[in-house]
Amino acid sequence: MILKRLQHxxxxxxxxxxxxxxxxxxxxxxxxxxDEPHAGVFPLLNVAATQDHYIVRAELPGIxxxxxxxxxxxxxxxxxxxxxxxxxxxxxxxxxxxxEAGKFSRAVSLQGPLDAEHVTASLKHxxxxxxxxxxxxxxxxxxxxx
Amino acid sequence: MTETEIRAKxxxxxxxxxxxxxxxxVFTPNVDIFETEAGxxxxxxxxxxxAENLDIDLxxxxxxxxxxxMEDNEPGENLLLKEYETGRYIRKFTLSDVIDQEKIxxxxxxxxxxxxxxxxxxxxxxxxxxx
Numbered sequence: 705m706i707l708k709r710l711q712h713x714x715x716x717x718x719x720x721x722x723x724x725x726x727x728x729x730x731x732x733x734x735x736x737x738x739d740e741p742h743a744g745v746f747p748l749l750n751v752a753a754t755q756d757h758y759i760v761r762a763e764l765p766g767i768x769x770x771x772x773x774x775x776x777x778x779x780x781x782x783x784x785x786x787x788x789x790x791x792x793x794x795x796x797x798x799x800x801x802x803x804e805a806g807k808f809s810r811a812v813s814l815q816g817p818l819d820a821e822h823v824t825a826s827l828k829h830x831x832x833x834x835x836x837x838x839x840x841x842x843x844x845x846x847x848x849x850x
Numbered sequence: 851m852t853e854t855e856i857r858a859k860x861x862x863x864x865x866x867x868x869x870x871x872x873x874x875x876v877f878t879p880n881v882d883i884f885e886t887e888a889g890x891x892x893x894x895x896x897x898x899x900x901a902e903n904l905d906i907d908l909x910x911x912x913x914x915x916x917x918x919x920m921e922d923n924e925p926g927e928n929l930l931l932k933e934y935e936t937g938r939y940i941r942k943f944t945l946s947d948v949i950d951q952e953k954i955x956x957x958x959x960x961x962x963x964x965x966x967x968x969x970x971x972x973x974x975x976x977x978x979x980x981x
Contacts, residue, residue, distance in 0.1 A: 746857060746859075747856075747858070748934040749931060749933050753927070753928050754924060754925075755926060759924065763897035766959075766960050767960065792886070797884060797885045799890075800883040802880035802882065805854070806855050807854070807856070830895070830961015
């Protein structure tokens with residue numbers, strides 16, 4: 705599965721999905737006793753797998769594709785870049801400032817050999833989606849009995 | 851380190867809203883609000899929201915932003931790691947009467963909404979020339 709470089713282990717998906725109620729209840733309880741359910745490194749990631757590939761998603765609103773670097777080496781996927789928030793001129797007075805700017809770098813390790821040649825990524829409406837095919841030898845295959 | 855790094859923040863889930871009838875979590879988007887002489891600007895992070903799925907509603911001086919998202923799950927997807935939840939975004943703002951409600955403008959670009967709320971003419975400061 706996925707190895708983290710930080711001691712804060714991420715929360716794994718709940719197989720008993722009832723629309724999130726159980727998750728929310730357990731999350732509320734869990735947060736009182738344990739650490740935050742994620743690695744604490746921006747951007748937060750959702751990772752899914754199909755038989756043939758991994759799909760990594762992140763929310764990156766306002767980030768242009770030129771400002772984002774995606775590298776796959778070995779079993780690792782690294783996302784790094786900088787989120788820039790344009791300075792407003794005309795002596796703007798801020799009432800709220802919740803959006804953050806800055807540099808980021810995030811890595812995840814995926815299981816098994818990856819086909820780094822055929823990775824595709826899209827950045828649409830602030831959502832990054834990286835599709836990483838598993839290497840041929842890592843794909844499950846059906847064995848027919850002779 | 852001299853350069854700032856972005857901290858990972860968990861999305862703020864809205865709880866205890868009696869009027870929620872649709873299932874699924876609802877989040878409060880992060881916003882920047884600033885004021886200039888010409889008006890107010892609201893910038894809101896709405897990742898995953900497209901123009902068709904965004905409702906901006908003005909009613910009784912309350913401006914509501916409601917963003918719906920489309921899940922794009924592929925068949926046979928098996929979730930391995932979930933660090934963030936997805937769901938709708940809702941945030942409401944009460945406008946003061948210096949805002950010209952007829953002239954509010956909205957742009958959505960890369961998941962960031964920019965709302966421009968100009969002030970009505972008489973609320974803008976002006977220099978009076980002495981003859």
